Amino acid sequence: MIGTIGELLERAAARWPDKTAVVSSDRSVTYRRLAEEVERAAGWLAELGVVRGDRVVLALPSSIELLTLASAAARLGGIFVILSDEIRDYELARILADAEPRVLVLPPGRAPAAAATAFTVVTPEGAPGPARGTLNGAFPGISSDPACLIYTSGSTAAPKGVVSTHRSMRFVTAAIQRRLELRHDDVIGVFLPLSFDYGLYQYFLAAQVGATLALGRSSHVGPGLAARLREWRVSVLPVVPHLAAMLVRLARRLEAPPELRMITSTGAYFAPALVDDLRTVFPECAVYVMFGLTECKRVSILTPAEFESRRQSVGRPLDDTECVVVDETGSPVPPGVVGEIVVRGPHVMSGYWRAREATDERFRPWGSGLERALFTGDYGRTDEEGYLYFSGRRDDVYKSRGFRVSAVEVEVAALDIPGVAEAALVPPLDGRGPRLFVSGGVGRAEVVAGLHERLEPHKVPDEVAVLDAMPLTSNGKIDKRTLGGLP
Numbered sequence: 001m002i003g004t005i006g007e008l009l010e011r012a013a014a015r016w017p018d019k020t021a022v023v024s025s026d027r028s029v030t031y032r033r034l035a036e037e038v039e040r041a042a043g044w045l046a047e048l049g050v051v052r053g054d055r056v057v058l059a060l061p062s063s064i065e066l067l068t069l070a071s072a073a074a075r076l077g078g079i080f081v082i083l084s085d086e087i088r089d090y091e092l093a094r095i096l097a098d099a100e101p102r103v104l105v106l107p108p109g110r111a112p113a114a115a116a117t118a119f120t121v122v123t124p125e126g127a128p129g130p131a132r133g134t135l136n137g138a139f140p141g142i143s144s145d146p147a148c149l150i151y152t153s154g155s156t157a158a159p160k161g162v163v164s165t166h167r168s169m170r171f172v173t174a175a176i177q178r179r180l181e182l183r184h185d186d187v188i189g190v191f192l193p194l195s196f197d198y199g200l201y202q203y204f205l206a207a208q209v210g211a212t213l214a215l216g217r218s219s220h221v222g223p224g225l226a227a228r229l230r231e232w233r234v235s236v237l238p239v240v241p242h243l244a245a246m247l248v249r250l251a252r253r254l255e256a257p258p259e260l261r262m263i264t265s266t267g268a269y270f271a272p273a274l275v276d277d278l279r280t281v282f283p284e285c286a287v288y289v290m291f292g293l294t295e296c297k298r299v300s301i302l303t304p305a306e307f308e309s310r311r312q313s314v315g316r317p318l319d320d321t322e323c324v325v326v327d328e329t330g331s332p333v334p335p336g337v338v339g340e341i342v343v344r345g346p347h348v349m350s351g352y353w354r355a356r357e358a359t360d361e362r363f364r365p366w367g368s369g370l371e372r373a374l375f376t377g378d379y380g381r382t383d384e385e386g387y388l389y390f391s392g393r394r395d396d397v398y399k400s401r402g403f404r405v406s407a408v409e410v411e412v413a414a415l416d417i418p419g420v421a422e423a424a425l426v427p428p429l430d431g432r433g434p435r436l437f438v439s440g441g442v443g444r445a446e447v448v449a450g451l452h453e454r455l456e457p458h459k460v461p462d463e464v465a466v467l468d469a470m471p472l473t474s475n476g477k478i479d480k481r482t483l484g485g486l487p
Contacts, residue, residue: 184211192475
């Protein structure tokens with residue numbers, strides 16, 4: 001039986017009651033204490049009227065309280081929605097109108113972005129102390145019920161809420177663990193927002209094996225990161241490319257870099273050159289390259305043992321997962337041919353919240369028509385052994401001088417140039433040609449020369465700019481929308 005997300009914590013509390021579950025800069029809790037706090041918070045939310053199917057929106061900083069409230073909402077059969085505490089008012093208003101929550105939890109002093117006529121607005125300080133709010137009774141739903149909505153970034157339109165069920169979340173957590181083999185004695189350092197599914201799932205992975213979650217914040221990412229990693233004895237660090245590049249620069253300045261056992265990566269294409277840099281500064285560390293998207297959480301993982309023989313690959317699909325590459329008509333193509341990546345498996349999410357048209361566009365009938373597969377909008381190919389190779393998003397593939405060009409290919413070439421720390425290509429936009437932005441200790445002429453050494457002439461963009469730093473989204477990814485608006 002797959003079970004619910006809440007059962008992960010219940011099992012961990014029963015098996016490792018005195019093990020530290022979460023540590024933060026404010027406090028730490030054991031698995032037993034965390035489970036008790038979840039029960040009290042669930043009782044409090046029930047007093048506020050939350051029942052099965054109700055949405056609870058949490059626009060809070062990463063904290064133990066945030067995890068507690070999310071778990072409490074799921075415990076009641078509700079649907080939690082985690083948002084960045086820095087979300088802008090107009091974005092919050094749009095999501096509230098879409099999610100229609102029963103309860104909105106905001107930081108102290110922040111007013112709601114819309115008239116609170118249809119939902120209750122509270123702060124974490126209103127949550128119950130040890131003597132109040134205890135909940136009794138079993139989980140009121142079934143494993144195919146929604147557990148959370150994860151809102152996509154909405155780069156071209158209003159953000160859409162991806163519906164994630166208990167069953168799909170449990171499946172993909174177990175499937176990722178089978179590939180990573182996290183350990184009971186691991187400390188997983190999370191410096192990514194919990195509103196980002198990559199950050200959130202570290203909580204579930206930790207509970208799966210009884211590991212400790214070291215919960216940082218984006219403000220910890222900087223010169224003091226190494227000290228924080230040592231203080232918490234972090235052994236596993238999930239990164240996105242920007243965080244990885246920053247970590248490499250930081251480690252090169254230290255006599256004794258932090259001791260890491262494992263680094264996992266996702267969020268954007270992870271260039272082989274960046275893997276090489278990480279393995280150089282952390283020679284005892286295993287680097288796992290992963291590929292996924294919110295609509296199915298994780299697609300594939302490339303293990304360290306597979307990296308040298310398939311440096312450009314993003315790995316093999318997870319267990320009980322199939323990746324099919326199709327052409328414009330939806331017909332499968334042979335290995336080696338680039339097309340759209342289609343994903344099948346128990347972790348393919350239910351669709352988008354209250355967005356039938358968008359759901360039908362991405363989650364389409366497959367085979368007999370009784371199953372829906374995820375048409376990802378990502379392009380790539382497979383090899384004869386089933387390994388997956390990522391070519392880019394639909395909008396990242398463009399034509400230059402009559403030839404098709406992948407933005408990812410140009411970015412990978414740029415990252416291979418000595419001195420380039422980060423690279424992002426903005427495809428042709430509003431009559432303007434492709435533009436490449438890089439950061440690092442390198443000049444524009446060196447970048448252009450390096451690109452001509454590594455790419456065919458038609459793939460080298462006419463415009464190349466060197467920035468002091470890349471603009472970032474709230475998830476720590478390079479913000480191409482902002483880059484596209486630069487003069």
